[in-house]
Each structure stands twice: as C-alpha cells, then as structure tokens.
Amino acid sequence: MEFRPRRRNDNGNYSQNSQFEKTTINIPTHLVGKVIGRGGSKIRDIQSESGARVNVTKDTDGDQTLVRISGNKGEIDKAVDLIESLTKDVESFSINSGQVEEPKEEENPDNVIYINGWKTKKYDNNIDWKAVFQESDKRNREEFDSMYVIVKNFYQEHPEVTAMTEAEAEQFRLENNNIVVKRVFSDQDGDIKKPCTKFEHAFHPYPEILEEIKKVGFEKPSPIQSQSWPVLLSGEDMIGIAQTGTGKTLAFLLPALIHIEGQTIPRDQRKGPTVLIIAPTRELALQIEREVNKYHYKGITSLCIYGGVNRQAQVKALKNVVDIVIATPGRMNDLEEAGHLNIKYITYVVLDEADRMLDMGFEPQIRKIMYSVNPNRQTVMTSATWPDSVRRLATSYMQNPVQIYVGSLDLAATHTVTQVVELVEDDINAKLETLFEFVRSMTPTDKIIVFCGKKAVADHVSSELSLQYIPCTSIHGDREQSDREQAVQDIMSGDIPILIATDVASRGLDIDDLTHVINFDFPKNIEEYVHRVGRTGRAGKRGKSISYFTKSDWHHAKELIPILEEAGQYVPEEIYNMAERYEAMLVKRNSMPNRGRGGRGGGGGGGGRRW
Incomplete structure (x- = not known):
C-alpha cells in the first residue's frame, strides 16, 4: 500500500494529500552527516520547514547516497532547496524521477x-x-x-585621563584592589591604557550609554571595569581575571553595545549576530541575558540559547536576526551545525567563565566555535583563575591580549567572606543534624545556598528539610529547566530562603543578598571551593561560608590551608594535622617497591586515625 502522509488543511484539520508525489536525489556520501545533523536534528528541521518526508537511505556506491523525498510538489521543491543550501557550496548533486544517476568519476578518488x-x-x-x-x-x-572590514577602535581618551600621570594611574590601580595590567604573552607592556576612574571618562562620546548607567544607579566603575573599558573600547583582545561579583559582565557588555552599532555594515543588512557570549551553564547564560536587558541602546536585541528547553522555539527565534547571542557551548554548536545560526557576522566574542567551561569539558566545542568565527574578531575572556588550560586557550585564539587581574593571580577566596571549617563525622546523618542546627538559628533576613556533591544527596537533603517543614528549593542537572529557573527566582526574590544545589550553581548565580554558603559536601577541587565561597560576600557586602570537613576530605587539607591563611581565617589544628598525615602517606606509598595498581593506599580516612 502506498504511504500517504496526513497533513493539515487550511482549516487545521487532517486530510489525505491528493497530490502526493515521490522523487529521489543523490548527495555526496561525505556530506550525509551534514544533511542529517547531530542526532537527526537537521533532517527533522528540513521536514518541519518543508512539510515533506525525507529519508536518507543506505543505498550508496561510496561516492553518492540516495535520498528519497515524498510530499506534494511544493513540499518536495522546498526540501530540495533546503538540502541544496547545505551542500551547494561544497558539491553538486542530481535530481531524479525514480532513476539514480551514476556519479561522475573523480580523478584518483582515493587520493x-x-x-x-x-x-x-x-x-x-x-x-x-x-x-x-x-x-x-x-x-x-x-x-x-572579502566580506567586510571590522571596526574595533571606538576609544576617545577623556582630557582628565590624558592629564593623569603614569604614577597617578599606578597609584589608582594599587588602591583599587591592586589592579595589575600587562601584555600577558609579550614583554612589551607599552601603550597600556590608563584607567577610567569615572563613567564619563569611558563613555563621554556616548551619552545614551551614560544615561543607561545612571538609570541602574551605579556610583562609580568597579576596579575591573575601570581598566577594562579603555582596553576594550580601543579594540584590543582582553583577559579579565577577577573573582565573581566584581562587575565583569558590565565590563565587556557596554563596549559590545558600542561595537555593534559601529560596524560598517548596517545592522539590518547583517544576516547573523554581531556579538557572541558563551557561558558554561544555563544559569549564567540567563543571568547575562538579564544584565543585557537592563541596558537599552539603539534598539539592540539579544537572544539566550541553551539546552534543556524547546529547541524549535529557539530555532524559530533565530529566524529574526538578533545582535547579541548568549549561549551555552553545546546548544550553540548544535544550532550552528544545523544551519540555524549564521556566525559569519560575529566580530566580538566573549568566553565568560572560561576556566569553568574547560573544567566542564567544553574545550572541543569552544575550539570549534572559535575556529569558525571571523579570525579578525575582537576576543574577550573572563576567568576567576589562570590555570594552564585557560592559558593555552588564550594563546590559541587571542591576538596580543591585555591581561587585567584584580587582587592576585594566586587562587584566593574573596576577603569579604568569613570562612569557617567545621569538622564533622563522615556520615550524612551527622551532616544533616549539623545543618538542622544552623537552619534553626537562621534569622528572617538570612538567605543560604547548601552545596552537595551529588544530585541524589541534594534531593535527599531537600526532602529531609521539607519533612521538617523548612522551606527550601533545589537545583541540579536532572531537574527540568523550568524548575531550575523557578528555583533561582525563588531564592533571588526571597520567597524561599534556602537553595540546595550541586556545582551547577557554583558559578553564574548573582544573588547580592546571599548571606551564607554551606558546603554540605566539600567540593572535588580547591578551585570549586573558591567559586562556591564567591557566591556570598558580593557587591561589597559581607558573607559567611561554612564547610563540613570529614576525614575522607583529608587530601584537600594542604590546598585549603593557604586559602584560609591568605584571607586571614582561622585554620583548625586538625586541618594542619590532616595535611601532614596525607603527605606522609604519599611519601610512604611512593617509596614502597613494586607497588601494584591493586594495592591498598591511603585513600580512606587517614589510616583510621581519630580526630
């Protein structure tokens, strides 16, 4: 029996299509993946847009693969056009009516x-x-x-900045959290722009920008902003190293707005976004989108795309060209590969929280994106730390960047947070009891995040608090995106004072009035500890972190000690003892001859030693 797909008529009802036809085309075998897309995403889009049924068969002679298309004539023509748009720049293909043409032989195809x-x-x-x-x-x-010339330099130095001596500039940097600015991959630090100590210094030619800043209510630039704006407005690549909550988003956003408006091709003639901001998590991407939406300049538009939500809705939104795309790496690559996102016009790229993206394993996606975007672009990278992996990424994709870091390049927690380490038994019930004691002492103005190492633990803690009639919400990777967004909204609004989270929330949540961070489970590495702690003590306010430390965490003791000491925090004597015992265990284990892989080591709890 011949297959006849049911289609909606003009009244929205299903009816048999009386003009059902079939045809076949040949496409180069090496381009089959391009037509199908990741997980079949592209072929689904072709079928959705055309209304035709498309089947990439297994009939192939090595060079050409047969594709069957069915539907009415208009649907078939549309499907053929869509497939051709994916392949016309690289190969031609033939259309048949039941007969498959023999592919043309290529001279020495094996080569x-x-x-x-x-x-x-x-x-x-x-x-x-x-x-x-x-x-x-x-x-x-x-x-x-051959496409266009990118304009990057929009900086007009204010007379007050011009009058500032180098000694005065250096004194300002020293007094503002010890700002250090240099050419990170060059010994030549010449032509480093002096900081802008007032908003007017950076944006005096752009009164609309100044008016938007005034609406938000900021009094003066943050340290990272004061030094970033003259660098970015001058069109240079920049690496910003600073702890969370220091104003890094606004540091790269306002120059981006000016960059968008200042290009030679009018915005209505660009076929894709001008600015791309890549973030590691959905929460951070949404936070950046909220920040972007606070500022209105020349009708600039933005769109946030990320996984976990309806893909077709994002595909539909991208049909209207926007100026700024904020994206997570996976969904960004998905939509670009499927042909829904034109990245040829992107000339300003931001890699936000680059260290976090690399920690999460996104390096392949980032490298693919950076390879595909205009190599003459302006590139901005922000990070809270400066590990070798971030350095390698910067070396690969940035042109003589200026590095600006606030404080120290050494890993350090913010000094506005009181850090407390509580020694507890290595038992979830013991931790829960300690948490209950804290929660019972909370004041009405307290707002806390409780970090757990695993999703199952987060669910368990959330359930136990709920059973005690303690209002809380949770966020982790297995929760629906709508639930995650609601959880963030509830904690930010204060409707619910306790958020239970995995490390999906350790970066990207900007909650100014968060009073406490509790590490129910100590994080897997010391970098993550710093980022968790950085969720509180933001925007000049004080905060407190409490970390439950068990004997199974002893391998973190050595790295934790300098973090606490650098911030002038109390270090329990047992933390010093654990660090010494762990180092002694490593020395002993490494000195044992012919030690096999299956031998028992000191990965447990310090040889059964007591506290």
Missing part, C-alpha cells in the same frame, strides 16, 4: 579527502594534517577578508 568542505589531497596515503589545516585556514581568512 582526495574533504576538510570543512574543502577538497584536499592525501599525501603518500597519509594525511598531511598540517598542510590540510594551513590550506583551510588560508581559505577561511580569504573568505572573511
């Missing part, structure tokens, strides 16, 4: 490969990858250079 759509030869049956990527880079640059 040809395709990289990013470019036909490339193999060399002596081995791929010369260096030559392949050099050729790809060359053609990539040629394509972008």
